[in-house]
Amino acid sequence: MPAIDPGKPRIEAMRDGDRRIIIRTVNLKKRYVMKGIVTEALRGVNVEMATGELIVVMGPSGSGKSTFFNMVGGLDSPTSGRVFIDEVDVAQLTATELAFLRCRKIGYVFQSYNLITCMTALENVTTPMIFAGVGPDEARERGMSLLELVGLKDRWFHRPIEMSGGQQQRVAIARALANQPAILLCDEPTANLDHKTGMEILRTLQRLNKERGVTIICATHDHRMMDMCDRLLWIRDGRIERVARRDEVHVSIGSIDGK
Amino acid sequence: MKTVDIREQPRLSFGRTVRLTLNGIRYRLFRAAVTVVVVGVATAFLTNILSESVIRRSVARKTRDRMEEMRRGALWATRLSSSRTLEGILTAIADAGPEDPIYRETARMGALTQEEMPSFQRGARKAAAYLSFFSDLDYARLRALVKTSRGLAIFDRLGDEAEMERFAASLRGLRAVRFVTSLEEFQAFIRDWPAIEARARRVQEGYGAAIAKIQASLGERSVLRALTDAAGEFGEAIREAGLILDRETAGQVADQARRLLQKQFLEQSIAIAGLRKEIGSRLDILPTEVTADRLWRVLGSEEGASWYLEKLKKAEDRGWVAPFAPDSPPLDASRVVRLARREKEERALMRAERIQAGDAGGILGLGERMSWLLFVSMLVCGVGITNAMLMSVTARFREIATLKCLGALDGFIMLMFVLEACLLGAVGGGVGAGVGVLIGGGRMLVAFGGLVFRSAPLTDLLICCAIAVVLGVILAAAASVYPSLKASALAPMEAMRIE
Numbered sequence: 001m002p003a004i005d006p007g008k009p010r011i012e013a014m015r016d017g018d019r020r021i022i023i024r025t026v027n028l029k030k031r032y033v034m035k036g037i038v039t040e041a042l043r044g045v046n047v048e049m050a051t052g053e054l055i056v057v058m059g060p061s062g063s064g065k066s067t068f069f070n071m072v073g074g075l076d077s078p079t080s081g082r083v084f085i086d087e088v089d090v091a092q093l094t095a096t097e098l099a100f101l102r103c104r105k106i107g108y109v110f111q112s113y114n115l116i117t118c119m120t121a122l123e124n125v126t127t128p129m130i131f132a133g134v135g136p137d138e139a140r141e142r143g144m145s146l147l148e149l150v151g152l153k154d155r156w157f158h159r160p161i162e163m164s165g166g167q168q169q170r171v172a173i174a175r176a177l178a179n180q181p182a183i184l185l186c187d188e189p190t191a192n193l194d195h196k197t198g199m200e201i202l203r204t205l206q207r208l209n210k211e212r213g214v215t216i217i218c219a220t221h222d223h224r225m226m227d228m229c230d231r232l233l234w235i236r237d238g239r240i241e242r243v244a245r246r247d248e249v250h251v252s253i254g255s256i257d258g259k
Numbered sequence: 260m261k262t263v264d265i266r267e268q269p270r271l272s273f274g275r276t277v278r279l280t281l282n283g284i285r286y287r288l289f290r291a292a293v294t295v296v297v298v299g300v301a302t303a304f305l306t307n308i309l310s311e312s313v314i315r316r317s318v319a320r321k322t323r324d325r326m327e328e329m330r331r332g333a334l335w336a337t338r339l340s341s342s343r344t345l346e347g348i349l350t351a352i353a354d355a356g357p358e359d360p361i362y363r364e365t366a367r368m369g370a371l372t373q374e375e376m377p378s379f380q381r382g383a384r385k386a387a388a389y390l391s392f393f394s395d396l397d398y399a400r401l402r403a404l405v406k407t408s409r410g411l412a413i414f415d416r417l418g419d420e421a422e423m424e425r426f427a428a429s430l431r432g433l434r435a436v437r438f439v440t441s442l443e444e445f446q447a448f449i450r451d452w453p454a455i456e457a458r459a460r461r462v463q464e465g466y467g468a469a470i471a472k473i474q475a476s477l478g479e480r481s482v483l484r485a486l487t488d489a490a491g492e493f494g495e496a497i498r499e500a501g502l503i504l505d506r507e508t509a510g511q512v513a514d515q516a517r518r519l520l521q522k523q524f525l526e527q528s529i530a531i532a533g534l535r536k537e538i539g540s541r542l543d544i545l546p547t548e549v550t551a552d553r554l555w556r557v558l559g560s561e562e563g564a565s566w567y568l569e570k571l572k573k574a575e576d577r578g579w580v581a582p583f584a585p586d587s588p589p590l591d592a593s594r595v596v597r598l599a600r601r602e603k604e605e606r607a608l609m610r611a612e613r614i615q616a617g618d619a620g621g622i623l624g625l626g627e628r629m630s631w632l633l634f635v636s637m638l639v640c641g642v643g644i645t646n647a648m649l650m651s652v653t654a655r656f657r658e659i660a661t662l663k664c665l666g667a668l669d670g671f672i673m674l675m676f677v678l679e680a681c682l683l684g685a686v687g688g689g690v691g692a693g694v695g696v697l698i699g700g701g702r703m704l705v706a707f708g709g710l711v712f713r714s715a716p717l718t719d720l721l722i723c724c725a726i727a728v729v730l731g732v733i734l735a736a737a738a739s740v741y742p743s744l745k746a747s748a749l750a751p752m753e754a755m756r757i758e
Contacts, residue, residue, distance in 0.1 A: 075664060075751045095669055102751075103666020114661045118283055130275060131666035175665070 022215050023049040023072055028081035030067050041067040043238040052213040056226050059235035065219050068235060073106055073185045074098055103131050107176030109186040113168045115160040121171045122156040128178040146174040149204060165192040186218045280678045291683055294647045298687025298735055301640030302727040306695030308633055309723040314703045317716040322611045329605060332515025339473055340482050343466045345411055345459050352380055353387035360503040367501050368465030369458055382455035385448050392439045400436060404429050414452045469500040486516035521590055522598055524583050526551045528571060531579050537570050555602050564595035611707050645738035648680055652742035663751040676743035680735040688731025692724040
């Protein structure tokens with residue numbers, strides 16, 4: 001095992017050119033075998049995503065959307081095909097390097113929140129910071145400011161069971177932003193939020209995307225998100241059905257209050 | 260534009276890990292409590308058994324020593340009034356070391372030289388071992404092996420070739436009987452037996468002559484009365500006859516002889532109807548119900564003792580009782596009270612001896628049955644702990660997956676679980692140890708009474724507690740290793756899928 005030297009990265013990221021491909025999948029395939037029944041979740045997916053893009057992934061349930069997310073985020077390994085994050089093959093990373101990736105470079109927002117029930121909201125948000133080696137005081141400060149960002153500053157000491165679904169979702173989003181990741185993977189981030197809160201979250205995400213260049217990949221049915229995005233991806237039956245840029249697609253946004 | 264540099268994830272400091280683990284326990288207090296209780300029960304049982312055994316052994320040691328002391332007088336009385344049996348001689352010399360007085364005595368009695376003694380002792384040791392084997396055997400097996408012979412007669416019987424063959428054949432036929440040594444050794448012993456027996460007889464004759472000489476010097480006195488002079492002339496007579504009696508033992512023997520005589524006098528006095536009636540009316544019972552026990556209870560207090568002595572004096576005046584020869588120390592109330600107290604102590608010791616009769620064999624002298632029980636119960640509790648830990652780990656797969664998504668290392672997950680198990684095991688072990696020692700001590704108090712305090716083996720008990728706690732930790736940790744290994748090796752998505 002090479003000695004850990006936080007100063008020098010083991011694999012240098014490419015720096016030539018401002019915009020480059022941050023996520024690339026090559027012929028991604030995934031099959032599950034459960035009790036003798038073989039399910040092909042992904043049947044050869046090829047995508048390229050550039051830095052600073054906001055990509056919306058759409059598809060019916062069972063289309064392999066969640067599986068695709070897991071692959072891209074390094075949470076699961078494909079049966080065949082490759083995933084390159086910043087031209088680094090994820091399959092070739094050691095366990096500790098994968099942990100580093102998940103901790104600091106990729107933020108996850110799950111559909112089922114996946115908060116740790118025995119911790120308070122603040123502790124949930126600061127856990128990734130602790131894993132990244134941040135000191136407890138700084139972690140607490142940053143955690144509180146993140147909670148303020150999502151509008152839950154007064155509930156920092158509540159546990160997940162004491163919060164509504166929407167509030168838990170917001171804590172999950174705050175947690176995903178804990179270590180200022182380069183890539184944000186969101187699975188239905190605004191599904192359980194009301195109009196106003198949803199709008200706030202969306203505005204935050206948009207700001208992150210435009211001002212800090214965070215690549216955001218969302219699976220959502222929210223039309224407002226579709227309105228903000230750069231590209232749309234349709235997945236059906238484990239394959240990319242259609243890829244389109246925002247301006248090629250007509251998105252109409254209705255509203256209840258006429259705004 | 261943000262760049263993605265891939266580096267190694269640094270490991271979390273131990274302190275942080277501990278804090279996160281404690282957090283987890285605090286939240287899941289109920290489930291953690293279940294594990295603690297299981298570990299606690301196991302360790303309580305273990306410490307209970309261990310502490311009882313430890314206390315028992317120390318009480319036994321003290322009892323044995325004390326009993327030996329207290330019985331010396333009576334022992335000497337029997338030694339001087341009856342002749343030694345061959346069996347007695349052999350068993351006595353078998354356990355003795357060359358420094359023991361019995362060694363020198365036996366050599367002197369049997370006129371055995373320095374060279375002859377060691378081989379005689381070896382033979383005696385073997386004889387004692389074989390004798391004890393035969394005496395422990397049940398009737399059916401004994402009959403099958405040696406028909407109706409018992410004791411030393413067995414050796415005589417097996418001296419015949421045909422009988423030995425029969426014995427060997429039956430021994431081989433009997434299963435579940437483990438002979439003391441190999442058959443060849445036994446046969447060699449039987450061949451040597453006539454020589455050993457001859458030597459033992461010489462010793463016996465020597466003793467017979469010595470005792471005859473001592474008895475001649477008794478005169479009109481009973482042995483017991485003579486022994487009151489053991490520190491003086493009578494002691495000299497004993498030594499001249501060839502028996503070994505050092506000054507210190509002589510003093511003790513004399514004291515005890517005096518005490519025994521006085522005790523006997525008091526106990527025999529209740530044979531007189533008049534005195535019985537007095538005691539009966541004092542205790543409000545029928546005269547026929549007056550026993551030595553009850554008498555000692557009355558004599559236990561100053562007031563009771565002086566009351567009874569008065570009655571005795573009156574009885575003496577009326578001629579019902581022969582007066583007790585004046586003696587030193589004189590038989591007054593305080594002496595009587597002291598005698599009563601000694602009597603009580605002796606009874607407690609005898610009771611203790613009886614309780615310990617079944618303690619032999621097994622681990623730490625716990626007894627075969629107890630060792631087996633202990634082993635089985637530890638096994639069952641170990642399985643229970645494993646089950647509790649497995650449930651705990653299985654129910655937290657989702658949490659593990661989430662932590663991995665946030666950047667936890669595999670080692671961290673493992674450490675977290677094993678740490679939690681160790682902590683719970685330590686707590687459970689500590690509580691269980693405390694409870695077990697209390698219960699064990701309590702039971703021993705009930706069984707042995709005050710004897711326990713005199714011989715309280717505190718350091719041993721503490722060691723028992725420490726062992727139990729360590730065992731608790733090891734049990735819990737070992738039980739959690741396998742499931743946590745499995746948990747930490749999962750890819751995050753797989754773990755989530757299981758949910």
